[in-house]
Amino acid sequence: MISDARVLQPEFVPGEVQHRDAEVNHLSAALRPLIDGDPTDPVLIDGPPGVGKTCIARFTVERLREASVELNHQYVNCWEEYSRFKTLYQILDGVASTIDIHRQSTPTDVLLDRLRDYDGPPYIVILDEVDQLEDKSLLYDLYRIPELTMVLIANDEAQLFAGLDDRLNSRLNACTRVHFDTYPKEELTGILHDRVCWGLNADYLQDGVLATIAELAAGDARTAIGILRQAAHTVHTNAYDTLTDNIAEEVAPEARTEIRRNAVERLTHHQEVIFTIIDEAGEITPGDLYEAYRDHVEDPKTKRTVRNYLAKLEQYNLIVADGQTKGRRYRALTDATPA
């Protein structure tokens, strides 16, 4: 039943988008001065996961680029490129002014200097999951490069601003905001319908199954598409002739945890052990946690390092820490994307 699996991949950017006209227009209006070579303030996109922030940002920038020859752009995922160095490297790489001489032995300052020297056409940099950026002051440095325009994407605006210092706070507060809400059920159904048209054989679909999937996904397009993908896969491998509501409901939990699994996969072995302990315990004190951790690995890190790991897991929204100091308890989030 699957004719084009690509359209069910999370990173797929459709050639046309539905239901986000207002957001697309808002974003392109904010960036439009660039076409005339005028400087533009950063744009901040926020909203819960799976509502099309990344997709729309990439789509809009791409369309802008088609409208104007003189425009460079780069997409950086700050979850993966979380250090100052890595982010700068990716940004610099986007204008190709230096794939050559820099590697590990060049100081970060040099990368920034190179970027400051850039005097090509306007350069749009999409910083996705910007709240995962380790050193937020990088944003300030980037802000001060006139040719460079930032499109910042964050799940939680408040959390992002909390990590910024005052001058950056006021700067970004003044910039254009584009807020994304969760999809209503009908829109989500429409999005799924498009994907089906592009990559699946609709003959296999039971009537109303897309609406059921939309219902299960609760406004999250990523989850919805994940359920559709899992369900289609199930139909395909078992050679069923229909994708039914039952199949969708069966695979839904798996699809829901898939996003969290992706996050867990990015962890090191030690971090994963710690997460698993917390997850299985439900709730655990720091002392018990460290003891359990020590029993689970061959070459345990120190308490101090485990604290670093815990901070990281918390940052990734995989766990939460309840209570202060003595009363501290860690617990795993069943859903990787809390409000």
Add this chain to the structure above:
DNA sequence: CCTGACAGCCCGGGAGAAACCA
């Protein structure tokens, strides 16, 4: 008892200088 900020240490690896060899 637990935390987070800070600074120092070490490791892996790139780059350029120095030493070495034909």
Add this chain to the structure above:
DNA sequence: TGGTTTCTCCCGGGCTGTCAGG
């Protein structure tokens, strides 16, 4: 002399001890 190997230095990044504070 020219090419190759070794040395040395420097960088980012991960890990850890310390320390003040709750």
